[in-house]
Amino acid sequence: MSNVISDIEVVGKSINRRMIRNVWQRLFRNKPLPTIWALRVSPQEFQRVWLALDEHNRKSGDAMCTARAMIREHGGLVVPSAGVCKVQGGYLVLVRTDSAWPLVHDLEHELGHIARGEV
Numbered sequence: 001m002s003n004v005i006s007d008i009e010v011v012g013k014s015i016n017r018r019m020i021r022n023v024w025q026r027l028f029r030n031k032p033l034p035t036i037w038a039l040r041v042s043p044q045e046f047q048r049v050w051l052a053l054d055e056h057n058r059k060s061g062d063a064m065c066t067a068r069a070m071i072r073e074h075g076g077l078v079v080p081s082a083g084v085c086k087v088q089g090g091y092l093v094l095v096r097t098d099s100a101w102p103l104v105h106d107l108e109h110e111l112g113h114i115a116r117g118e119v
């Protein structure tokens with residue numbers, strides 16, 4: 001399945017919107033749920049998309065994350081299990097298919113960054 005987000009094509013499986021809404025309402029019920037695209041992607045796709053967003057950001061400035069920032073945040077790990085980026089009209093959350101964490105844990109972590117305004 002392929003999705004086009006902020007001009008970037010992402011190949012992955014969409015994460016159920018109800019799951020996103022449930023996590024958000026449980027943890028951040030006082031804040032309105034923003035538009036969030038969340039997908040499970042292969043490790044290779046994860047790497048590719050983040051580098052593409054980094055490049056896109058250099059050209060247009062509307063994707064507010066960089067591969068470098070993600071690497072810094074995750075203590076030098078080149079490939080964290082999940083990540084979030086502000087894109088045109090919302091946020092993009094990618095979770096690697098080989099993440100060692102339960103999906104809900106990765107979502108709680110990444111949605112937390114959105115709720116706290118860290119992206």
Ligand SMILES: [Zn+2]
Pocket residue numbers: 073109110113
């Ligand atoms: Zn994080």
